[in-house]
Amino acid sequence: MSNLLKHLGGQRQYGVLMHVSSLPGPGSSGCxxxxALEWIDLLADHQVKVWQVLPLAxxxxxxxxxxxxxxxxxxxxxxxxxxLQxxxxxxxxxxxxxxxxxWLKDHCRFMVLRRRYGGAPWWQWPKPYARRHRQVIKEFDRAEAVAIDQEALQQWQLQQQWQGLRAHSRERGVQLLGDLPFYGAHDSADVWSRPGLFSLNPDGSLAQQSGVPPDYFSATGQLWSTPVYRWSRHRLxxxxxxxxxxERQLELFDLLRLDHFRAFAGFWSVPGAxxxxxxxxxxxxxxxxxxxRLSSRCGGSLPLVAEDLGVITPDVDALREKFDLPGMKVLQFAFxxxxxxxxxxxxxxSGSWVVYTGTHDNATARGWWQDQSDQVKQQLQNxxxxxVESPGWELLRLALSSTADLAVVPLQDLMSLDDSARFNTPGTASGNWSWRLDQPIANLRGHMEGLQQQGQLYGRGRSSG
Known part of the structure; x- marks a missing residue:
């Protein structure tokens, strides 16, 4: 039995991908x-065992x-x-x-200072703050004690509310699958407070930055403008x-997807300039x-999913297999x-996979289908x-019928939405991350009933008991 299957209770399961921000409600974002409670209940009522979200950061x-x-x-x-508590x-x-x-005090300091300096990146702050001169930070803590405490209180309130959701999801038998980026932003509390752990120049600029090399899709590769890690310092x-x-993420989630897993084996380092x-x-x-080391702290069984999409080398596969981590399969790439x-x-x-109709970075299944060549369409129909009448549901049935331990479908594909509901288009800076459910949760019951019927048809959704 695979590691993932053990975490899923010994049975192949299915889940739904929808970020918290997409939940309906009166505010500018889901919360x-x-x-969220109603959503968890809807999932549980239809034997959906996994709710996958994007990073909660x-x-x-x-x-x-x-x-x-x-x-x-x-x-x-x-x-x-x-x-609010x-x-x-x-x-x-x-x-x-x-x-x-x-992490908390430095995060709170960072957010207060960021507001003080109009959102400017930390390396553009006055040098005593950018370089964290001890006496200046000590005086800042005293002068801004109330603002710092307010930031901390806000984080505590968020923690309380999320843990309430997690307790409810556990009670209803729904596991929460989170997501962790490999790199963090250059302009972040982590880099500001621990610059020695990152590849920076003395002035705070990037010495080496992250990305991926040129490939079939991009002649110049992808440049991410985040600092790579100075691993020699981490080792110390x-x-x-x-x-x-x-460990912080595993406090928040039952399962955790490691984004850009290939960088755990080797990473592409580009000069900062x-x-x-x-x-x-x-x-x-x-x-x-x-x-x-994480495995030893988790009792030997890591509740992790490796995002191993793209060009993957044997060392990446070997690392994933060594720790019995499931990889990812995306059906939009299958043709x-x-x-x-x-x-x-x-x-x-094998079954040690999480299979998706598409991810947050893909077109919706309907949008994908509309853009495919006649050859690809014929291949799927064969x-x-x-x-093909409903691309999302056809891909979903393929996912559910597969040997993969877990099949996940974005809510947009369950609803057969077009590409106006796409969540993110990699390589673009605007028009992303904003899709939101524009109807009550209860209106999704028909879609969930269809998902449950198909899941049961292919032997998913049962508990080991």
């Missing part, structure tokens, strides 16, 4: 409120949760004002602050920052050591080559044995 100025000012904090937009419960708050002292303290970051990713080099990562395509369900070598 940890009544709609604060977003950057484009709305992306994958480029966050914090590797530990929660997004204040998700705070439900209708269920009484601040008089100071014992719980103080205890939590002490438990989270590794036993990779403490990385382990704390992973470069404007393209062409002139980089592959360097080794200590992912094996980090995962081994880009011949019958040996690794994303075709009949070619899954596989199915009948004409």
């Amino acid at each position: 940890f409120g009544a709609a 604060p977003t950057d100025n484009t709305g992306s949760p994958y480029s966050s000012p914090s590797g530990f904090a929660l997004n204040p937009q998700f705070l439900d004002p209708d269920q 009484e601040t008089s419960a100071v014992d719980g708050f103080s205890t939590w602050c002490q438990q989270q002292r590794f 303290n036993g990779y403490r920052w990385w382990l704390r970051r992973l 470069s404007s393209t990713a062409e002139h980089g080099e592959w360097l080794p990562s200590p992912g094996k050591t980090i995962l081994k 880009e080559a011949d019958a040996s395509n690794a994303y075709l369900p009949q070619n899954f070598a 596989l199915l044995g009948h004409p």
